[in-house]
Amino acid sequence: MVDELIEQAASRLGVTDLTSLRDGGQKVVRAGRRGDELVVLKVIEVRAPQQQQVLERARREVGLLGEVDDLRLVGLRSPIIGLGPDEHCPDGVAWLEERLDGHDLDELFGSAWSGDDVTDLLVGLSEALQILHGRAVVHRDLSPGNVRRRSSGVWTLMDPGYAKHLAASSITGIYQPGTRGFRSPEHLPGATPDTYSDVYAVGILAYIAATTYFPVDHRGSEDEYYERLRDSAVVPVSHHRPDLPAEISLIIDTCLHRQPARRYLDATELLAALTAAAVRP
Known part of the structure; x- marks a missing residue:
């Protein structure tokens, strides 16, 4: 068929x-x-x-x-x-x-990135997500296979197949979209991803780029992964990368706070924090 x-x-x-x-x-x-x-x-x-x-x-x-x-x-x-x-x-x-040129983000992972490259990723993803969040849309599956760096250096979002329009009714039923390892606490059963959930996903991607580690261990059963996602605090990125500028480390750690109210509300707030820190390379 x-x-x-x-x-x-x-x-x-x-x-x-x-x-x-x-x-x-x-x-x-x-x-x-x-x-x-x-x-x-x-x-x-x-x-x-x-x-x-x-x-x-x-x-x-x-x-x-x-x-x-x-x-x-x-x-x-x-x-x-x-x-x-x-x-x-x-x-x-x-x-x-x-058909985009360049490379998917998962092809670019493997070794720790420089502070400038991590910052470029943070800014690029924030700018891309701002397009969605400005339309009251949440991507909900911001994983490395859905992010591509064009040969021009522009970061591009792909495959918003699970995007949620906040003004529209849910179409996913009880199923929580998202790729294992790149989910936010709001992807837990019974919760609802929002713009701050995309911010959490940006934090995951930046954390991996900076350290090569997942901020939340996704190995084991689904229940074990969800338990860690719900209860475990993320090790500060500076523990793995003390050489990163403090401003970058703070922004990544803020993105990855378990409580949505302690994160940036959306991509606009995240981009404003990056601009205020004047960390763009």
Whole structure:
């Protein structure tokens, strides 16, 4: 079924030279070409019983990308289309996004970054998230595979498939979105991620860049991970990197406070703190 959906989507959207990028859950991602342009084809198979939730999430993702024309958010290159014999009750949906140059953040991890590079990451992510938070949207899955550094140096957010519009009703039910190791305390069952949850995720990414360690150990069972996420205080980043400027360490530690009220409210507050500290390289 999935192969048929991919073939139909490529034909209708005029995409050739498909190569696999990644698959996850109900979504498959293929690199391709449309004329002279390099694009990414995204196809989501729609299955019962979560058909309406999957459709709504895909439509929100495409709608969000279509609202923004900014290098810090991946660009939309087609409308969303329904796949299968009945577009009104589709077997899947598909759309095109721009194909970014550069490297995903997970390709850049491995050794500790300089203070300037950590700061550049903090500022770049804050600027990108400010676009979403200014629209009352929470990304909710700010993991290394969803962040890319273009060859120009611009940090770009991708795949806001689990983004939540704060003014809209929840579409995820009891499932808490997010990638293991990169969740905030608000991703715990019964809680609700908000803009300050994205701030926590920025802190995770900056902490790993600075130290190579996860601030909260995500190994073991899901229950063990959630228990540590709920109860364990994060070791201050200066413990691992005493050479980092105190301003950077304080900002990262503030992002990672367990209590949302002790963090920055959103990307705008985080960016203001970075500006006030005058730490941009």
